Amino acid sequence: MTMEVAVLAMLLGVLLGLALAMVRMSGNRSVTWFAVGWIELARNTPALLQLFFFGFGLGAFGLHLSPFMIVLCGLSFNNAGYLAETFRGGFNAVPPTQLKAARSLGMTLGQSYIRIVIPQVLRVVYHPMTNQMVWSVLMSSLAMLVGYRELAGETQFLASKTYRIFEFFLVAAVIYYLMVKLILVGSRLLSWRLFRY
Amino acid sequence: MGSSSVFTGFQFSDLGFLAEAAGRTLLISALAISIGTFLGCIFGWILSVTRVVGDATLGVVLDVFRSVPLIIQLILFYNFFPIIGFDLNPFAAGTVVLVFYTSALVAAVVRGGISATPSATRRAARSLGMTYWQDLRYIVWPIGLRAVLPSWAGVALGVLKDSALVSVLGYVELLRASQILITRTQEPFLILIIVGAFYFALSFPISRLTARLERTWQYD
Numbered sequence: 390m391t392m393e394v395a396v397l398a399m400l401l402g403v404l405l406g407l408a409l410a411m412v413r414m415s416g417n418r419s420v421t422w423f424a425v426g427w428i429e430l431a432r433n434t435p436a437l438l439q440l441f442f443f444g445f446g447l448g449a450f451g452l453h454l455s456p457f458m459i460v461l462c463g464l465s466f467n468n469a470g471y472l473a474e475t476f477r478g479g480f481n482a483v484p485p486t487q488l489k490a491a492r493s494l495g496m497t498l499g500q501s502y503i504r505i506v507i508p509q510v511l512r513v514v515y516h517p518m519t520n521q522m523v524w525s526v527l528m529s530s531l532a533m534l535v536g537y538r539e540l541a542g543e544t545q546f547l548a549s550k551t552y553r554i555f556e557f558f559l560v561a562a563v564i565y566y567l568m569v570k571l572i573l574v575g576s577r578l579l580s581w582r583l584f585r586y
Numbered sequence: 587m588g589s590s591s592v593f594t595g596f597q598f599s600d601l602g603f604l605a606e607a608a609g610r611t612l613l614i615s616a617l618a619i620s621i622g623t624f625l626g627c628i629f630g631w632i633l634s635v636t637r638v639v640g641d642a643t644l645g646v647v648l649d650v651f652r653s654v655p656l657i658i659q660l661i662l663f664y665n666f667f668p669i670i671g672f673d674l675n676p677f678a679a680g681t682v683v684l685v686f687y688t689s690a691l692v693a694a695v696v697r698g699g700i701s702a703t704p705s706a707t708r709r710a711a712r713s714l715g716m717t718y719w720q721d722l723r724y725i726v727w728p729i730g731l732r733a734v735l736p737s738w739a740g741v742a743l744g745v746l747k748d749s750a751l752v753s754v755l756g757y758v759e760l761l762r763a764s765q766i767l768i769t770r771t772q773e774p775f776l777i778l779i780i781v782g783a784f785y786f787a788l789s790f791p792i793s794r795l796t797a798r799l800e801r802t803w804q805y806d
Contacts (some may be wrong), residue, residue, distance in 0.1 A: 433743075433789040434782050435750035438761060442782070445774035483768065523653075530655035541658060554665045562654045562662060569653040 390539040392568070395526040401461070402468025402525070403530075409473035414480065418526075424473070431470020436528050439463045444535045456537035463526055465534075471521055479514040512584060519576040523569050530565070540564060560578050596668070596771045601780075607763030608784045614759060615746040618684035622745070625685065626692025630723075631694060634700040651690035657682050657751050664755050671696055680752035684745060691741045698737070699730030732803055739796035746778070750785075760784055 431439070440463035443454060454462065483506055491501030525567040530541035535579040538546060544561040629648060633640045651659065663683045667674040703726045711721040753762035764781040768774045 429790065430782070430786070433747075433793060435747040435761065435784045436783060437750045437753075438764075438778065438782055441761075441764075441774075442778050445768060446778045449773070449775035523771075527653075527655040529739055530657050531751075533657070541655065555662060555669060558658055558662050562658050563656065566650060566653045582675070 390531050390537075391526065391541075393534065394457065394464065395522070395529045397521050398461055398464035398468055398529070401465035402472050402521070405465060406471035406476055408473030409469055410476035412432070412572070414476060427466075428470045429474050431467050433569045436463065436467045437531050437534065439467055440531055440535050444557055454514065454537055455524065460529065460532040460533050460537045460539075463531075464525060467528065468521060468525055471524075472518070475517045475521070479510040482513045483509045495504070496510075515576075515583070519573065522572055522576070526568055526572065527565070536562070552585060572576050591606050593772045596767070596773050596776055600767055600771075603767070604763055604780065604784060606628040607758060607760045608647050608788065610757070611746070611749055611761075611785075612788065614681055614684065614752060614757070615742075615749045616752060617681050618688050618745050618749065619742050622685045622688025623692050623742075625689035627732060629689055629693035630696025630700065633697045636797065648690040648693050651687050652694075656683070656687055656748050657754055660685065660751060660755055676752065676755035676757040680749075680755055680757050684749060684752070687748070688741065691744070692738065695734050695737045697735035700726055702733035735803075736796050736800045739792060739799075741742045743792055743796075746789055746792075747785065752773075 401569050404553045409424045409427060413428070415421070415538050440459060443466070444456075447454060453470040487505055488501055488510065491505040492498070496504065517570045529539055533542035535544045536542070540561055548557040551557070629644060633645055633648075636644075651767040660680060660683050664674065664676070664679040667679070707729070708721055708725060711725045712718075716724065749759060753759055753765070756762070758766070764777050767777050771777065781797055
């Protein structure tokens with residue numbers, strides 16, 4: 390459950406973050422403020438507050454999300470804000486002449502993006518993205534405060550049932566630690582394969 | 587009494603309550619950031635000096651603080667002391683956990699800062715007759731500070747926001763205050779917006795300032 394919500398929030402965060410970065414770089418005034426607002430809000434308020442907002446805040450308008458949706462929306466909102474800045478940095482790191490050179494060699498716009506620009510961007514954003522994935526897992530533990538039963542929520546449920554708070558949370562801590570290590574190892578293996586050249 | 591409802595709407599005076607709570611958020615984060623940074627500098631220096639041995643001991647311990655969700659750390663720590671017969675108030679428990687959490691993050695930053703100085707530069711300093719500490723103070727510190735100040739500010743901002751989690755232990759900081767008000771007023775949307783604005787007002791200036799420092803320091 391933890392992995393499910395963390396991975397889904399990460400995927401959504403990547404998609405939304407890409408879109409936000411594109412919008413912010415597009416320079417179109419009427420939509421830029423929206424992207425900037427999203428990014429600054431996501432980065433300058435606590436993730437827990439964002440979760441509460443999706444939970445209780447929207448509830449005030451009669452829009453009741455399920456605990457799963459609260460966590461998913463909150464984490465995606467947060468991930469997207471951070472990733473948008475990462476992607477923006479990534480795209481800025483690739484000189485525009487690269488695109489021009491690819492185009493003048495006869496590649497189509499799509500080809501030059503897929504073969505020239507994106508691989509270079511990926512190199513820059515790969516490490517920050519791994520970090521964000523770790524954050525996504527760690528942040529998903531906040532779900533226990535909005536009533537979603539992932540690892541932390543289930544732990545709290547069991548702990549309050551048995552009054553063995555310390556023991557249960559110790560086990561949860563070990564599991565989180567292992568999950569984070571697994572992600573880091575997996576990401577390193579993948580980066581060997583991806584960035585051989 | 588009891589004419590209509592036990593709930594009373596949001597009043598102007600509640601802003602004072604929230605401001606007081608924001609002060610507590612600021613207090614606990616300032617404590618965590620200052621003490622945590624101090625410890626983090628020491629830990630980071632130890633890590634950079636001892637290399638393998640440090641990585642295998644201190645490095646592993648600090649890594650745990652970064653790999654376990656803060657909320658779990660808080661609950662564990664808060665519930666550990668009653669087991670060994672101490673009673674810890676939420677403020678103390680929250681501060682201690684935040685301090686170690688900060689120091690773990692800062693240690694990684696400081697270590698990066700120390701390694702940002704090329705070893706040739708440091709050898710040159712020593713060859714000129716500087717002591718080890720002079721080398722650290724006059725060579726490594728200015729170069730490293732410039733390299734890692736943005737990441738340190740990122741950590742500080744993170745801690746400011748993560749201090750919201752201390753509310754879980756019952757310490758009435760900004761987020762907890764919002765929960766109390768929501769229970770009384772039943773106006774969650776309004777109050778969450780106001781509290782969001784408080785956090786934004788605390789955090790946004792620092793993040794702007796850092797972004798500016800990051801830009802201007804690149805050119806000199």
